[in-house]
Amino acid sequence: MGPTLDSSYEDWVRVAEGVVPPGRHRVGGREEDGAGAVFAVVSPRDGSTLASVADAGEKEVDLAVAAARWAFDSGPWPRLAPAERGRVLLRIADLVEEHRSEIAALISLENGKPIAESYGIELRAVAGTFRWYGQLADKVCDEAPHTDPGALALVTREPAGVVGAVVPWNFPLTLAAWKIAPALAAGCAVVLKPSELTPLSALLLGRLVDEAMEEAGVPGGVLNVVAGDGPTAGRALGLHPDVDVLAFTGSTAVGRHYLRYSADSNLKRVWLELGGKSPNIVLPDAPDLDAAAATAAWGIFFNQGEMCTAPSRLLVHSSVAERVTDAVIQRAEALRVGDPLDPATEMGALAGAARLDAVRGHIDAARAAGARLRTGGAPLDPAPVPGGTYLRPTVFDRVTPDMAVAREEIFGPVLSVLTFDTVEEAVALANDTEYGLAAGLWTGDLSTAHTVSRALRAGTVWVNCYEEGDLTVPFGGYKQSGNGRDKSAHALEKYTELKTTWIQL
CATH class of the missing domain: 3.40.605.10 (Aldehyde Dehydrogenase; Chain A, domain 1)
Structure with a gap:
């Protein structure tokens, strides 16, 4: 074995x-x-x-x-x-x-x-x-x-x-x-x-x-x-x-x-x-803000951020933004970036030199647009394995909704932090994208969990978690994130035809 x-x-x-x-x-x-x-x-x-x-x-x-x-x-x-x-x-x-x-x-x-x-x-x-x-x-x-x-x-x-x-x-x-x-x-x-x-x-x-x-x-x-x-x-x-x-x-x-x-x-x-540009909304009544921050960091850096559902937009209520952002940065800086063959490695190499160059281009553009780089933003030097394509986990704050870093799918370990003051503003920010693959929401209020989940235009909404689920539930997107569904019995709909046979007795 x-x-x-x-x-x-x-x-x-x-x-x-x-x-x-x-x-x-x-x-x-x-x-x-x-x-x-x-x-x-x-x-x-x-x-x-x-x-x-x-x-x-x-x-x-x-x-x-x-x-x-x-x-x-x-x-x-x-x-x-x-x-x-x-x-x-x-x-x-x-x-x-x-x-x-x-x-x-x-x-x-x-x-x-x-x-x-x-x-x-x-x-x-x-x-x-x-x-x-x-x-x-x-x-x-x-x-x-x-x-x-x-x-x-x-x-x-x-x-x-x-x-x-x-x-x-x-x-x-x-x-x-x-x-x-x-x-x-x-x-x-x-x-x-x-x-x-x-x-x-x-x-x-x-x-x-x-x-x-x-x-x-x-x-x-x-x-x-x-x-x-x-x-x-x-x-x-x-x-x-x-x-x-x-x-x-x-x-x-x-x-x-x-x-x-x-x-x-x-x-x-x-x-x-x-594609996706998934929002991850953190409200001040989240059951555990530290867990929300840890999950936000895990979500964007898992698989080197090369994930269509990656929660690349962290939308945080202004009253807790500093606390949550600092906790995410702490997690990012503690992350072990290393040889993909090492079982202790938490983030490996980006999928090639072209991918590394593309992500670095997004980082440079974000800095030029006025976003504040809080951590990362550069390749590891020296690389964990010579010749490999390794990038430090990257976090930007002071991001505005019009910036490319908040709108374009980067497909790398780059997090954009945006702030809001009301639930309505958070929903508007979350839906202000051509994509609609996934979204996250952190709240301790049951009514808010239901109403905001319904308002989010995304194929999957995770509440007080992220990237959870199993094969019993379908997966797919709204808007320019696609059509149809993978996983679950619903996936069979893509690969079958329905035939009607009417027999007069």
Whole structure:
């Protein structure tokens, strides 16, 4: 099973050194080199090249979609009893757990996040997602509405077909599992395109899914994984006429491209989980202001701030702003930024040099606009691992709502503190954004908790907590944070079609 979070730093380094990164597409249950073009996957941990990976173009995407099309149209997968599909998903969960240490090390190497998060959070979520949908697969019932006594009406839920899934680098397998597991449970076939920054863990997951399918006697092609960039492989998948559904997680700007691809091809359904600029409101009657501050710091610096739901706008009542801000800064300065392979590390490396440069550009712009830098704002010198991309946790106050630092998604460990004097002002500030993915609220008043939660235009509102929940609840956004929902039974709606059959008796 490999090391766990109780294991030593040296144990994890040995695992990382022993991992053989996959570098070939998985199409139709086999590894494929494609046309021979490759790209390098560089580790943000130390700047080293982890692997050369086959680079998918239109030809490779065509082959992957053809394999998925065959698996859906002619293969047994959509025609298996739901309980049988569920058992395969449960086997995938088992295989993920069996390879948990290896996959976690690979994620930390290609993404830069701490091994405590890769192993303890991401891989737990991945296995849990496949297990949850495996258990759900045979528990979604069709309908027989009460209608005229001379007729029988049936409403059946059928798999939508071939699903294209395009996922980002910040949670490379969690977000993939949120799409793959419900799509497979519904009976669909999938073509997954991971980010070109983090394809290795996805290719390994593809191998495990093929293994589970083979054990069940299901031919390859139910899940295919092709690595490549968005303008080439992603575009080819979005435009492909044999893709029935496209599920994307990433930036709002790229999400617009997928809507255009749909309009320019077969009008495939496009489901988008996009950016965020989430507010975290702290009222003076919060049950525990210290807990609110600690959670605010954890939320923005978790996963290096590379999170669409990151509470990047801290809205604090002016009467407690100084106390809360000082406590957040204290937490930020005590945070252990270090080698992603060290179990003691609390914040790892940003996902590459380009990401580090982009975040530093936002920091420079905030200072020029008049925001006050309270802590951080610069790379660690020396870096915890030479060649890596490490940034100090950063906090700005004296931020005004018109500043770019309060409006644009930075996708890094940068917190903006804004103040307000009334609840109404707090709600107006929170909703003054093009995004609507998530929000936090800290209050000890039950009525305020309900009324403010209703007033916030966000897909998820956390009250006296942040980033809590499980697979029973849906996840998705309002406004330019996207449409549709991942997680929960509601996710099946994205990968199924409703058919009405009316039988005259």
